[in-house]
Structure formats: C-alpha cells, structure tokens
Amino acid sequence: MKRDQTTEEKIKAAAKKVFMTKGFDGCSVRDIAKEVGSNVALLNYYFRSKEKLFELIFEGAMSDFLQSMIAVFSSDLTLKEKVEQLIDKEFTFFLEHPELPMFILQSLHQNKTDAPMPSHFLEPIANTGIFEQFEKAKAQGEVRDISIRNVTLLLMSNVHYPFMSKKLTMQFHGISAEDFDEDLRKHKEIVKELIINYLFISNPKA
Amino acid sequence: MKRDQTTEEKIKAAAKKVFMTKGFDGCSVRDIAKEVGSNVALLNYYFRSKEKLFELIFEGAMSDFLQSMIAVFSSDLTLKEKVEQLIDKEFTFFLEHPELPMFILQSLHQNKTDAPMPSHFLEPIANTGIFEQFEKAKAQGEVRDISIRNVTLLLMSNVHYPFMSKKLTMQFHGISAEDFDEDLRKHKEIVKELIINYLFISNPKA
DNA sequence: GGAAAAATTAAACAAATGTTTAAATTTTGG
DNA sequence: CCAAAATTTAAACATTTGTTTAATTTTTCC
CATH class of the missing domain: 1.10.10.60 (Homeodomain-like)
Structure with missing residues (x-):
C-alpha cells in the first residue's frame, strides 16, 4: 500500500x-x-523556475546514472569480478531505465547544466579505491597496459551506447522494439566476454 | 581559390x-x-520552414554518418581487413566531425525526423554484400558465432560513443579537451585490437 | 537602359513561451 | 469553529517563437 x-x-x-x-x-x-x-x-x-526544476531532475538522474558503479566498486571483490559485475549491473539497470544514458549525455552536451560535475558524485567513486586496485593489477601483470581513462571509455561505450542507439538500430536493421530488447539482453554477455578477454591477461607468467 | x-x-x-x-x-x-x-x-x-531546413541538414548529416561504412564495405578486402579499416576510417572521420554521432542519435531519439530511414541510405550498405561476406566467414569458422546485429552494436558502440561522451568524460576525469582528444587517438588502436581479437578466431582448425 | 524577375529587408502576425499576480480554495492548529 | 497559513487556480505579463506580408533593393536579360 x-x-x-x-x-x-x-x-x-x-x-x-x-x-x-x-x-x-x-x-x-x-x-x-x-x-x-x-x-x-x-x-x-x-x-x-523551469531551470531549477530541471537541475533537480538532472542531479537525481546523474545520481542514478552512477549508482551501480559505486555499489560494485566498493564491494569486496577481485578486479575481474568487479568489472564483470559492473557490466551485469549496468545492463540490468539500464534495461529498466533505458532513457537515462541519452538524457545525461545530451544534457551535458548542450550545457543544460553549467556547473562542473559536483565532487559529491565523483569522490565516492574515487573513495572506493578502485583506481588503486586497477593500477596494482596492472603492475602485477594481471591486467593489460592501458590507462584507466581508456578503460572507462571502453566500459561506458559498451554499456551506455546500446541503450542510446535504439531508434538508429531499429531503423538500421528494420526490427521491432521487442527484437531490439532481445538483442540488448544477448549483448550483455557479449560485452562481458569482450571486455574481460581484452583487459585481463589469461596466462599470467608462471 | x-x-x-x-x-x-x-x-x-x-x-x-x-x-x-x-x-x-x-x-x-x-x-x-x-x-x-x-x-x-x-x-x-x-x-x-525551420522543419524543412532541418530535414535537409539531417539528411546530409546521416549521409556523412554512413559514408565511411559504404566506402569500406564495397572495397575488395577480407572481412578482417574491412573491420580494421572501418574502425580506422570512422575514428579519423569523427575526429574531424565529432558532433555528428550525438546529432544523429539525439535527432532520432526525439523523433525530429518522422520518416523511417530512407532506403537510399540502407540499400547501398546491403548492396556491398558485406552481410553475405560475414555469414560466410562465420560458416567457415573464421569468425565467432555472433549475430550481425550484435556485431553492428559492438562496432557502433565503440566508434560512436567516445565522441558523444566528451563532456561527461572530461568532467569525470577532470581533464582538458586536448587531453581528451589525445585519449581518442589512443582509443582508436585499442578498439581495433579489442574488436578484432574478439570477433576473429585466431587459431582456425588446422 | 529599363522592365521583369529574383533576392533581400523590415515589419507585422498569431501562437507559444516562462514567469508573476492576485484571487480562490483547502489545510492547519488553537 | 475559525482565523491564519499553505496550496491551488485562472488570468495576465512581457518575450520569444515560426511564419507571412509587402515593400525595397539587386540582378537578369532583351
């Protein structure tokens, strides 16, 4: 009730x-x-005002947008497990809120929010220690030599874009919304394997 | 002159x-x-009218948006070479026209163009025979078992999103536009290796 | 050179925009 | 129950919107 x-x-x-x-x-x-x-x-x-109302909505959306990241990163898992879980959680979440990535990127693109991203969004992520965990894994040869910025770009590309491309993809392949959603669910597993295979070195030096 | x-x-x-x-x-x-x-x-x-003018601009943008695809696909190369060239050409092109992916996806998202994508955009791509080439490579075990739709999603994600995420990424990492552009250039090579490694089976059955 | 056509302008149009005002209604608390 | 406060409404506001009109300037071409 x-x-x-x-x-x-x-x-x-x-x-x-x-x-x-x-x-x-x-x-x-x-x-x-x-x-x-x-x-x-x-x-x-x-x-x-309309602007104040929008800023409120945008802040909430940004918070949702980053929530899975914080949850997964602050957990007690290996880096590989974290990456796997992140992709999983993000896909699951965005399947429920598919408009979110487009809303965030479009709003930022058009400067609908003047202020730079408030530190209370970013600090919780940094505070999870994920960046240090990544650098350590890299130093130990567990992870490919790649900058954290490029990893972020890889993850975001593969996790956000599919949800932003719905109209384009539907038109491009001439498929229905249901077909597209089915593709998305399949895509989750593909992206997991794609990223894990690429980032993590399978045969660490014996 | x-x-x-x-x-x-x-x-x-x-x-x-x-x-x-x-x-x-x-x-x-x-x-x-x-x-x-x-x-x-x-x-x-x-x-x-404003709308007619927009439709004209949008059509031109969509044409640019798909041009590299047609050029690469109709060339006389192996599938692996085509994928490699496509990623290369797209990155190079979008480095010159970074606003294009966001403009296209946003316009479609908000139905700023009512008509479905005209066939004169899609047919040239189908006519390159790329889809048949892909299915054949898959049947011969040269390529992983994955649908053409998921491959498209992978390629577009990794080739379009980076250019759409400029503001988000700059804020997220606190970097300058120059730093970001440098990341993009590095990202081209990463995406090439990422996709090629994933799609193509390295040790075809002897 | 001059009339007809094309291009450009300033001004006006109704409709839609975000915001404010002031009145009406509902809720609160003694 | 009733006055004060909080909420909701209808109406008006000044601006901005896309578009049209009609007049003016420039170009075309015989």
Whole structure:
C-alpha cells in the first residue's frame, strides 16, 4: 500500500518523465503541468523556475546514472569480478531505465547544466579505491597496459551506447522494439566476454 | 581559390553549425539568421520552414554518418581487413566531425525526423554484400558465432560513443579537451585490437 | 537602359513561451 | 469553529517563437 504522492513528488515525477523523453528544450512547462494534471503556476510555486526544476531532475538522474558503479566498486571483490559485475549491473539497470544514458549525455552536451560535475558524485567513486586496485593489477601483470581513462571509455561505450542507439538500430536493421530488447539482453554477455578477454591477461607468467 | 558561397549555401552552412551544436529545439530561426548575418525571412524564402531546413541538414548529416561504412564495405578486402579499416576510417572521420554521432542519435531519439530511414541510405550498405561476406566467414569458422546485429552494436558502440561522451568524460576525469582528444587517438588502436581479437578466431582448425 | 524577375529587408502576425499576480480554495492548529 | 497559513487556480505579463506580408533593393536579360 503506497502512500499518496505529495504534489511536490507528483511534479517531480512528471518533470522527470517529460524532461527525459523530450529534453529541456523540447518541452514547455505547460507540458509538465498537463502531465501533472494541474496548473503551470504550481511548478514555480514549488520549484521557482523551469531551470531549477530541471537541475533537480538532472542531479537525481546523474545520481542514478552512477549508482551501480559505486555499489560494485566498493564491494569486496577481485578486479575481474568487479568489472564483470559492473557490466551485469549496468545492463540490468539500464534495461529498466533505458532513457537515462541519452538524457545525461545530451544534457551535458548542450550545457543544460553549467556547473562542473559536483565532487559529491565523483569522490565516492574515487573513495572506493578502485583506481588503486586497477593500477596494482596492472603492475602485477594481471591486467593489460592501458590507462584507466581508456578503460572507462571502453566500459561506458559498451554499456551506455546500446541503450542510446535504439531508434538508429531499429531503423538500421528494420526490427521491432521487442527484437531490439532481445538483442540488448544477448549483448550483455557479449560485452562481458569482450571486455574481460581484452583487459585481463589469461596466462599470467608462471 | 574557392568560389563565393551562394546565399543558399551560406544558410545551409549556418543551419548545420547551429543545429549540430544546439539541436532542433535548442535554437531559433533567428539564431541561424544571425549566424548567416541576415534576415529571418530569407530562411523561409529558400527553405519554406525551420522543419524543412532541418530535414535537409539531417539528411546530409546521416549521409556523412554512413559514408565511411559504404566506402569500406564495397572495397575488395577480407572481412578482417574491412573491420580494421572501418574502425580506422570512422575514428579519423569523427575526429574531424565529432558532433555528428550525438546529432544523429539525439535527432532520432526525439523523433525530429518522422520518416523511417530512407532506403537510399540502407540499400547501398546491403548492396556491398558485406552481410553475405560475414555469414560466410562465420560458416567457415573464421569468425565467432555472433549475430550481425550484435556485431553492428559492438562496432557502433565503440566508434560512436567516445565522441558523444566528451563532456561527461572530461568532467569525470577532470581533464582538458586536448587531453581528451589525445585519449581518442589512443582509443582508436585499442578498439581495433579489442574488436578484432574478439570477433576473429585466431587459431582456425588446422 | 529599363522592365521583369529574383533576392533581400523590415515589419507585422498569431501562437507559444516562462514567469508573476492576485484571487480562490483547502489545510492547519488553537 | 475559525482565523491564519499553505496550496491551488485562472488570468495576465512581457518575450520569444515560426511564419507571412509587402515593400525595397539587386540582378537578369532583351
């Protein structure tokens, strides 16, 4: 039995839905008000402005966007296990929230959020000690000689892009949304093997 | 000595620049007119409407977006060479036109172009015979057992995403645009090895 | 050189935008 | 129960939006 949403929560939910699908520029405050089922003035009563409301939604989205990373990295696993789990968790999460990667990258691309990424997003990741763990594994020859930045790019590419490419891929192959989702599920395993095979050296020096 | 641009060309160039950076919703026709250095009415004189002008720009962008694919696929190379060349050409091209992947995916995502991808984009690719070449290589055990759709997703992920993630990556690692570009150049070689290693079976049955 | 055509401009248009105002309604707390 | 506070509404606001009109300038071509 879920408690009734407050008006403030209803507005946030509606704003999230509308901003996510249409983007900041692609919607009006009246679109959001209509989704809430009420007046435009109410949005500004609670959130002062369209921009302030957007920033709130964006922050929440960014937080979701990075959450699996923090959870997995701070766990007590080997590097290889962490990478495997990260890919798994990210795919599972984005299968539930497929619009998130596009929303984040597009918002950043168009500078819809002026401030640089707040440190409270990045520090928790650094604090997991994942970077040190990676450098150590590299020094021990367990992992290929590659910079952490390139690893990040590899992981993000293979984990975010598939969800951003839905329309392009569907048109490109002439397939349905269901077919595409099936491809995504298969892709999870492919990406895991791809990345693990590449990063980790299979026959460490005896 | 380049001939003077016609007004029509100047408008198209300005529209391309503005649409690419700000998106269809993120700019006004007056933004474009200002970039041209002239009147708003002129845009409609030549192109009837903002939407028509956008569709023109989008078509051109999509054409550029797919061009390397067609060029490489219709060449006379082995599959492995084609994949290698494709990655190389795409990285080189997008290093010159880094906004293209984001523009295409974002426009499709927000349905800024209603029509499904015209067949004159897709047929040339199918007509290169690349799909048959792939299936044959798979049947001969030269290539891993993976669907063409998942291969496409792999290639696009690793070739498009890096250019889309500039802002996110710069903020994430706290690096400059120059550092990021350097990462991109290094990433080209990484992606080549990553994909080739994964797709092609190194020790075909003797 | 001058009329017809094409290109360019300034101005106006209605509609949509984000925001604010002030009034009406509902909730709160004594 | 009732006044004060909080919430919600309808209406108005000034700007900006895409587009059109009509006038002006430039080019074309006989």
